[in-house]
Amino acid sequence: RTFSIKIGSTTHTGWLRAEFVPERHHVVLQVSDSLHGVLPLLIRRVRAWLDLDADPQAIHRVLHRRFPHSEGLRVPGTLDGFELAVRAVLGQQITVAAARTLAQRLVDVFGDPINTPIPELTRLFPSAAVLAQLSGDALGQLGIVKQRQNAILALARALDSGQLALHGGAQVHSTIEALKALPGIGDWTAQYIAMRALRWPDAFPAGDVALHKALGVQDAPNVRLASLAAEAASQAWKPWRSYAVLRAWAELPARAKTTAKNIKNIATHA
Structure with missing residues (x-):
């Protein structure tokens, strides 16, 4: 999958591949050269993503x-708390196939292009900063209904402004309450995000x-x-x-x- 992380004023982007080796009880991680500068952080993220420290x-x-x-x-955790939260919102009350379609449209239209050796991976998931600038109509053109539009935009703006953090180590109970205060996000979605993005x-x-x-x-x-x-x-x-x-x-x-x-x-x- 693709990966992007901003540290200070620098954004590091690339791709990674994780493969289970059952007979050795190992996970083999392959990472693009562009991510070597953030490798220790990426490894911690991957361990959380796969819940390896349980x-x-x-x-x-x-x-x-x-x-x-x-x-x-x-x-399972996540490599990107914002992406997980957006996908959780998109998956509300629709089929798995429909949620995947909407997420792919979002990536195709608003995700930055990236070169990878994996044919299916051509774009990054759009960042909170990118989605925070959009209008509801821009999301509506992708087939995202009004309630989900409002939730995604509110999520993006809260993260982009620093009012909300969706990563392990964030304060759990205040984050859940902050999520539930956003339009279109109820207790189920907030608990699910806490479970996976906050590693609660x-x-x-x-x-x-x-x-x-x-x-x-x-x-x-x-x-x-x-x-x-x-x-x-x-x-x-x-x-x-x-x-x-x-x-x-x-x-x-x-x-x-x-x-x-x-x-x-x-x-x-x-």
Whole structure:
């Protein structure tokens, strides 16, 4: 995939390829020469992206009673918190294929071109600074509906102005509240961004319908009561509720995996 990071007044761009080697329990990382100057930072980002610093045994000790068959399941992070947040917004209430199409249009129109040896990688994901300057109409021409336009523009402007930070080490609870204060971003999206971009191991989108099904609380009289029941059940899984969410989604039968499909979509591209 492509990668871009700004340090001071210098923007470093390039590409990378990560390949799992199961028989060696290794990940082999190939990086373009243009990124060698930020290699230590990039390696830290990749480790977070692939959740390589997790302690599966410690996590499983807390979760094994409810989720005995998912030991070792990791929570994917991201190389770019802004990209992940935009993709999460684009994926709201639409199919995986439709979300991918919208994200690709965004990249094709507003992403800077980049040369790579990988035919499919020709542009960078547009930065917050670029999208912050756009109008809603510019996004609307790509097929992005009004609510998502407002959310993406608000995200871009908040990050570009420094009012919001979406990376590991950012203050979790204030960031979640800041995200929820933006138009078009509710608790599910904010918790999901915290889970992956902020690397918060205890995120829990209590209102997620697929999660309700996985936890067996979907028959509550309404979504609010189902959410309260899910939240109550989750207290036993602290401080690893992000991992519990992925284990719960993984238990769903194929026809019920709408949310799980969305996380796979975003994980593949972010």
